[in-house]
Amino acid sequence: MATMVQAIRMALHYGESHLGVKDIFGEDVGPPLGGVFTGTQGLKTAWNSPLDERGIVGAAMGLALAGSRCVAEIQFCDYIYNTIDLLKLVGMQCWSSHGAWSLPMTVMTPVGSGIRGSIYHSHSFDATMTHIPGWKIVMPSNPLDAYGLMIACLKDPNPTMYLKPKALMRVKGRHQIPGEPALTAEGEKALKEMIDAPLAGRSTWKPRFPEGLTDYTVDLGKAHTVASGDHVTLVSYGRTLPLCAQAAQQLQQEGISVEVIDLRTLWPYDWNCISESIQKTGRVVYVNEDTEVTNFGEHLIRRTVEEHFYALEARPRLLAGAFVPGVGLADALEMASTPQLSDVLALVREVVGERA
Amino acid sequence: MSLSSKKSPFQVDPQVLLSIHETMVRTRVLEERLIRMYKQSDGYFWLGGPGEEAFNVPLGMLLHKGQGLDYDYLHLHYRSAGILMAMGLDPRDAMRQMKSTASDPFSAGRNFVSHYSIYDWNVVPVSSTIETQYLSAIGTGIAQRRHGGKGITLVNGGDAGTAEGDFASCLVWASRPGVELPILMVVTNNGWGISTAASTQHAEKFIADRGQAFGIRSRAIDGNDVEESYLALQEALAYVRSERKPYLLEARVSRLYGHSSATGCNFAAQEEDSLVKFEAKLESSGLLKRQQMLDLRSRYEKEMLEICHEVKQEAPPQGSTIYDYTYSGQKGRYW
Numbered sequence: 083m084a085t086m087v088q089a090i091r092m093a094l095h096y097g098e099s100h101l102g103v104k105d106i107f108g109e110d111v112g113p114p115l116g117g118v119f120t121g122t123q124g125l126k127t128a129w130n131s132p133l134d135e136r137g138i139v140g141a142a143m144g145l146a147l148a149g150s151r152c153v154a155e156i157q158f159c160d161y162i163y164n165t166i167d168l169l170k171l172v173g174m175q176c177w178s179s180h181g182a183w184s185l186p187m188t189v190m191t192p193v194g195s196g197i198r199g200s201i202y203h204s205h206s207f208d209a210t211m212t213h214i215p216g217w218k219i220v221m222p223s224n225p226l227d228a229y230g231l232m233i234a235c236l237k238d239p240n241p242t243m244y245l246k247p248k249a250l251m252r253v254k255g256r257h258q259i260p261g262e263p264a265l266t267a268e269g270e271k272a273l274k275e276m277i278d279a280p281l282a283g284r285s286t287w288k289p290r291f292p293e294g295l296t297d298y299t300v301d302l303g304k305a306h307t308v309a310s311g312d313h314v315t316l317v318s319y320g321r322t323l324p325l326c327a328q329a330a331q332q333l334q335q336e337g338i339s340v341e342v343i344d345l346r347t348l349w350p351y352d353w354n355c356i357s358e359s360i361q362k363t364g365r366v367v368y369v370n371e372d373t374e375v376t377n378f379g380e381h382l383i384r385r386t387v388e389e390h391f392y393a394l395e396a397r398p399r400l401l402a403g404a405f406v407p408g409v410g411l412a413d414a415l416e417m418a419s420t421p422q423l424s425d426v427l428a429l430v431r432e433v434v435g436e437r438a
Numbered sequence: 439m440s441l442s443s444k445k446s447p448f449q450v451d452p453q454v455l456l457s458i459h460e461t462m463v464r465t466r467v468l469e470e471r472l473i474r475m476y477k478q479s480d481g482y483f484w485l486g487g488p489g490e491e492a493f494n495v496p497l498g499m500l501l502h503k504g505q506g507l508d509y510d511y512l513h514l515h516y517r518s519a520g521i522l523m524a525m526g527l528d529p530r531d532a533m534r535q536m537k538s539t540a541s542d543p544f545s546a547g548r549n550f551v552s553h554y555s556i557y558d559w560n561v562v563p564v565s566s567t568i569e570t571q572y573l574s575a576i577g578t579g580i581a582q583r584r585h586g587g588k589g590i591t592l593v594n595g596g597d598a599g600t601a602e603g604d605f606a607s608c609l610v611w612a613s614r615p616g617v618e619l620p621i622l623m624v625v626t627n628n629g630w631g632i633s634t635a636a637s638t639q640h641a642e643k644f645i646a647d648r649g650q651a652f653g654i655r656s657r658a659i660d661g662n663d664v665e666e667s668y669l670a671l672q673e674a675l676a677y678v679r680s681e682r683k684p685y686l687l688e689a690r691v692s693r694l695y696g697h698s699s700a701t702g703c704n705f706a707a708q709e710e711d712s713l714v715k716f717e718a719k720l721e722s723s724g725l726l727k728r729q730q731m732l733d734l735r736s737r738y739e740k741e742m743l744e745i746c747h748e749v750k751q752e753a754p755p756q757g758s759t760i761y762d763y764t765y766s767g768q769k770g771r772y773w
Contacts, residue, residue, distance in 0.1 A: 105580065132614070136573055137607040144577015144591075147562045148507060150584075152577075168573065171565055179555040179563045180546035181763035215764055239766040350773055 083270040084262050087251045089225035090121045091277060092259065093232035094153060095291045098127045101236045105145060107131045108138050108155030114284050118157055119192060119251050123279045124289030135161050139168040139189065146185035151236065156191040159207035159245070166210070172241045173216025184239040193221070194321050194371055195420045196249020201408035204416065206372035211243055212348050218302050219348040221245040223323035225255030227346055230300030238302060247320035261294035305352035307359070311341035313434050314365040317356055317382065319345040322369045322421055329426040338434050348378060353385065360386060364395035365433050371420040374402035396436040401429050447723045450665050458499065458664055459720060462491040462713050464738045465523040471742040472536050472551055476699050480750060481536040485698035486552045487517030490626050492712035493661035493689045496668040498524025500675055501592060503559050507585040511560045511578035513571035513593040516552040517626065525559060529742060533749040540755040547755040569599040572608035572623070579612060579619030588679045594624035598631025600645050612684035613652040620682040622674055626661060628693040632701065649686035661689025662712035
């Protein structure tokens with residue numbers, strides 16, 4: 083019953099123990115804090131860097147050029163924007179050198195709303211990141227995928243961007259990560275005692291990571307059909323995925339059969355999975371919480387129209403964040419800025435009711 | 439060539455100086471051939487480093503060439519032909535990149551001239567982005583600190599770029615207490631940022647002074663003087679290799695053909711020419727005769743012209759290859 087943050091921590095531990103990860107670094111990533119979300123607590127290769135996002139990404143790039151696998155963290159994606167040219171540079175090293183250089187590095191950063199993070203702790207990054215070729219980009223929606231996607235990133239020879247939906251960081255998993263204690267109250271408590279640093283006495287604390295952790299991998303580029311349905315397809319990832327799954331359950335009671343796809347990897351994305359579903363349902367709604375203009379979902383709609391126009395029974399839709407400069411702090415402002423369950427329900431009902 | 443039996447007027451072994459001179463000439467002739475290629479429409483753009491040979495050639499001679507952490511990692515900017523020619527660069531490859539041929543080993547026709555990338559020599563891809571090389575240098579520095587040995591990281595750039603925060607990042611990261619990095623930070627100061635004079639933007643007397651605030655050993659030298667450059671580089675490299683700590687070396691150099699073809703790439707007669715200066719010294723000391731130097735230049739001009747004719751016959755890349763290597767090992771469209 084690991085939370086997502088525990089799952090990430092366990093995957094990173096496996097990475098530094100078995101997959102050659104030599105450096106996990108960023109602001110407050112090392113002891114005593116182990117990350118502002120505790121995602122790097124107790125890791126033997128974790129260390130604190132200067133407060134310098136460009137230095138962090140640049141250092142990761144250099145380590146990768148030297149063939150040294152690393153994981154760098156930008157504390158919040160809101161602060162990754164001043165590294166955009168570096169992300170572009172990283173993404174083009176293999177291409178510009180015509181394949182001579184590969185950069186085995188992972189950058190991870192918390193994204194999105196859901197914790198009332200105000201203007202500068204609530205940004206999303208998937209719309210911007212998916213504009214940058216050369217990276218593989220993932221965003222998990224549950225702890226098991228969080229583990230398996232991290233392992234996949236740590237095995238990949240390319241730069242990988244691991245987007246952590248901060249609203250889901252403390253959500254407990256319903257599927258056991260291979261090696262974690264049983265999904266019981268006792269198992270949950272045991273895991274916490276093993277790998278969560280105590281509030282007091284951290285300077286002498288040592289974690290005990292489960293010995294049975296494996297290289298359980300969620301292949302990059304492989305989506306997961308969370309729920310099968312016949313009337314409409316919902317494609318999502320990260321924070322909005324559980325909302326879509328919840329909507330599917332509720333709508334079933336209304337006789338609406340919803341297929342829900344968790345994209346999991348944004349580049350390269352699993353078009354086959356989406357395509358097959360659209361051909362079955364004839365209706366599709368893309369859901370994510372980044373701002374709606376030049377949103378990644380807009381690209382998916384373009385492809386939907388270009389390849390499946392004559393199979394559609396309703397206009398494809400995008401449900402995304404409002405195109406405003408930031409997510410306002412007040413409860414009503416955040417709720418109005420990013421998709422909520424009620425928004426998903428309303429849009430699906432509308433799409434299903436539409437006739438082409 | 440005849441070596442004088444009298445006490446040498448040089449501080450550096452005359453044989454080494456002769457070797458430096460030959461490579462300086464060959465580098466200058468290559469750069470001038472590249473400029474002519476641009477002017478004859480055999481390339482879309484030129485930029486390079488004529489004027490920096492007195493510093494760059496000794497630097498290239500003193501680096502440890504090879505692949506992996508035991509050798510030096512080079513994070514270069516686009517004025518570094520002298521460094522690579524001293525390391526054994528085939529001028530044909532520079533011309534291939536100028537001509538954007540498929541055979542260009544650095545980028546297969548994808549990047550500007552002087553944007554080298556040589557995996558087997560630890561020469562990481564040169565980027566047009568100013569100063570980002572001072573960031574990637576941090577990473578190879580971290581890896582080499584952990585690895586130990588004598589391999590170091592070299593990063594170079596111009597003076598204008600030091601206004602970027604990335605230069606300051608390198609100073610901070612390279613000098614973190616207890617985890618200092620074996621990085622030789624070089625600034626070749628030609629006094630210009632395209633058309634903007636450094637004197638109108640920078641109050642610091644020496645860029646090297648910025649290192650002192652971080653406890654980084656620093657020095658400013660005349661990079662147009664071969665011997666001063668060679669000896670300073672020897673000292674700096676020995677320090678970084680043995681102490682595993684950073685060193686900031688500022689070399690005052692000339693920019694003999696302007697910033698790039700964007701500013702005409704015409705000879706700047708008002709700038710000091712380090713090759714002319716060095717040849718005058720070689721001649722007055724009796725180490726080389728003027729005719730020997732003229733013959734040398736003539737020989738290399740002929741060599742470069744012949745190579746140029748051959749490169750011009752090589753095929754350009756195919757448009758169908760644009761998606762290749764977006765990811766490691768991948769070919770063809772990937773989505």
